Amino acid sequence: MSTINFAAREINFKIVYYGPGMSGKTTNLKWVFQQVPENRKGEMVSLATEDERTLFFDFLPVDLGEVKGFKTRFHLYTVPGQVFYNASRKLILRGVDGIVFVADSAPNRLRANAESMRNLRENLAEYGIRPEDVPLVLQANKRDLPDALPVEMIHAVIDPEQRYPIFEAVASNGTGVFDTLKAVSRQVLAKVVATS
Amino acid sequence: MVEPTVALYGAAFEKAVGVLDELLRESGARYAMLVDRKGFVLAHKEALWAPRPPALDSLATLVAGNAAATQALARMLGELQFSEQVHQGQHQSLYVEGAGEHALLLVIFDNSTPVGRVKLFARKSAQALASIAAESVVSPQKLGIDTEYREGANALLDELFGS
Numbered sequence: 001m002s003t004i005n006f007a008a009r010e011i012n013f014k015i016v017y018y019g020p021g022m023s024g025k026t027t028n029l030k031w032v033f034q035q036v037p038e039n040r041k042g043e044m045v046s047l048a049t050e051d052e053r054t055l056f057f058d059f060l061p062v063d064l065g066e067v068k069g070f071k072t073r074f075h076l077y078t079v080p081g082q083v084f085y086n087a088s089r090k091l092i093l094r095g096v097d098g099i100v101f102v103a104d105s106a107p108n109r110l111r112a113n114a115e116s117m118r119n120l121r122e123n124l125a126e127y128g129i130r131p132e133d134v135p136l137v138l139q140a141n142k143r144d145l146p147d148a149l150p151v152e153m154i155h156a157v158i159d160p161e162q163r164y165p166i167f168e169a170v171a172s173n174g175t176g177v178f179d180t181l182k183a184v185s186r187q188v189l190a191k192v193v194a195t196s
Numbered sequence: 197m198v199e200p201t202v203a204l205y206g207a208a209f210e211k212a213v214g215v216l217d218e219l220l221r222e223s224g225a226r227y228a229m230l231v232d233r234k235g236f237v238l239a240h241k242e243a244l245w246a247p248r249p250p251a252l253d254s255l256a257t258l259v260a261g262n263a264a265a266t267q268a269l270a271r272m273l274g275e276l277q278f279s280e281q282v283h284q285g286q287h288q289s290l291y292v293e294g295a296g297e298h299a300l301l302l303v304i305f306d307n308s309t310p311v312g313r314v315k316l317f318a319r320k321s322a323q324a325l326a327s328i329a330a331e332s333v334v335s336p337q338k339l340g341i342d343t344e345y346r347e348g349a350n351a352l353l354d355e356l357f358g359s
Contacts, residue, residue, distance in 0.1 A: 009205045011341070012236045040356060042253045047261075056261060059235075061253045064356060067348035070341075075235065075257070091264040095234030178357035185353055193346045 010071040013188050014095055015181075018120050019102035020112035021053070021081035024141040027171040028102060029060050029076055032181065035174065036062055054080040057092050074185060081116065090123045098135040098188040100180055102171075103158055105140050105148035110157055117158045135187035138166040139180045144173075201334060202298050204230070204238045208332045212325060216241035219321040223314045225291075225305035230325055232299050235260035238329070249304070259292055259302050280319075282311060293318055296326030298333065 017025040026046070033044045042061035048054050057077050064072040079089040101120065103113040121131050138159060140151045155166045165183060169176030204212055216228040216239060226246040230238040235257040242249055249255070267277045280293040291303040291314050301322045305314050 009203070011203075012234075014234055014236075036356065043251045045254045045257060056265075059254070059257045062356075064349060065352045067352060068345045070345065072349055072352070075253075087268060088265065091261065091268060094264060095232075182353050182357050186350055189346045189349050192341050193343055 009069060010073070012073050012075055013097045013185075013192075014075050014077065015098045015100065015184055015188065016092055016096045017076065017078040017100045017102055018116065019081055019141075020104060020109060020116040021083070023081060023102045023104040023109070023113075023116075024169075024171040025078040025081060025102045026052070026054055026058050028100070028139075028141075028169075028177050028180070029058050029078055031171055031174045031177045032062065032076065033060050035178075039063075040065075053082065054078055055085070056080065056088050076181075083115070083119075086119065086123070089119075090126065093123055093127060096129075096134060097191075098137075098184045100137055100139055100184050101158065101164075102139045102141050102169075103154050105142045105145055105151075105154065107147055107149055110149060110154065113154065114157050132163070135184055135191050136164050137180055137184045137187065138164050139169050139171075139176065140166055141169045141171050141176075143168045143175070144170045202232050202238060202329050202332050203334045204329070204332050208328055209239060212239040212328050213241055215321050215324045215328070219303070219317055223303065223305065223317040224309040225303045225314055227302075227304040228321075229255065229259075229302040229304075230295065230299055230329070231256040231259055231302055232329075233260055233263065238299060255302065259290075259300060263292060263294075263300055280315070282315075284311065289314075291315065291318055293322045294326075295322045296329050299325060299329040301325055 017028055019025055033041060040063045045059040047056035057079060060076045062074045062076060064074060077092050079092045101117065124131055140154050142148060151166060151168055155162065167176050167180045167183065169180060171177055212230055219228050220241060220243045227242045227249050229240040232238055237252050237256045240252055266281060270277045283290040288304065288306055293301045295301045301318060303314055303318050
């Protein structure tokens with residue numbers, strides 16, 4: 001029989017990691033997968049090419065535990081970052097509850113960050129979602145690069161109005177990964193309570 | 197919540213499981229599952245004789261992703277959507293049919309079961325499940341999600357990810 005008890009009430013949230021190609025979205029998920037204890041996570045699903053570029057999405061379910069009789073789970077997804085995969089990228093946004101935007105700190109990726117953010121806004125608009133309606137946190141990843149741009153500069157480019165919090169991260173060694181995930185999760189929970 | 201949430205529990209959940217159970221008996225399939233279009237498992241049932249199913253969350257996610265991709269293809273061809281999909285393998289096959297606006301019915305069967313039989317009974321079940329799902333669309337408030345819930349969940353976040 002199944003490991004999931006559906007007779008119990010269950011709440012699922014969908015969090016999507018967005019950002020330009022190679023910015024570290026999958027690496028974020030891999031770190032979470034490595035660190036979360038066995039009984040609190042499901043299988044990680046990766047639909048990737050042979051050189052490990054995400055083709056459709058990565059998926060990881062994380063069990064938070066039981067709150068007030070509700071089994072609470074977060075489903076984490078990444079999108080393919082490469083520009084030409086927009087058709088499949090848009091599909092992943094369906095029913096999203098919260099977004100992590102993973103920006104690349106490399107100087108030559110600044111423009112890619114900006115384009116990806118614009119693409120996110122466009123794709124959300126197609127679902128009739130205004131960016132201010134969905135919880136969004138930013139992550140400046142690859143802070144360990146020797147020529148990493150200042151966080152303020154990245155923030156100014158992808159979020160000129162400074163509406164969203166930004167977290168520094170080195171996803172390959174886990175720095176900032178949980179801080180980012182916790183921040184977006186808290187916002188998602190706050191939003192659910194506020195709209196109910 | 198950006199999209200309406202289907203929360204299946206209590207009587208509606210029992211009813212859905214009942215429909216899945218009947219579908220398994222009538223069709224001879226191994227597993228039947230109701231999945232929402234965002235990729236969450238709503239209800240599932242497996243035949244007593246069947247081996248343990250693959251990871252349900254992964255199944256649900258891939259089926260929903262696949263259905264979304266197929267729907268996008270349909271739109272490119274000027275269709276609103278394709279109503280059903282069959283994937284036939286050498287030993288195992290998979291049948292997916294839309295169960296209303298919010299959910300998908302997934303049936304997994306082996307080559308001892310004729311696909312026509314699965315189609316016939318799945319179509320009937322999909323209609324019943326569509327109305328159950330439609331009645332189970334709720335706002336989070338009705339579920340009792342409140343500040344107390346939020347605080348509890350926040351505490352669990354700290355416990356799992358460190359504060």
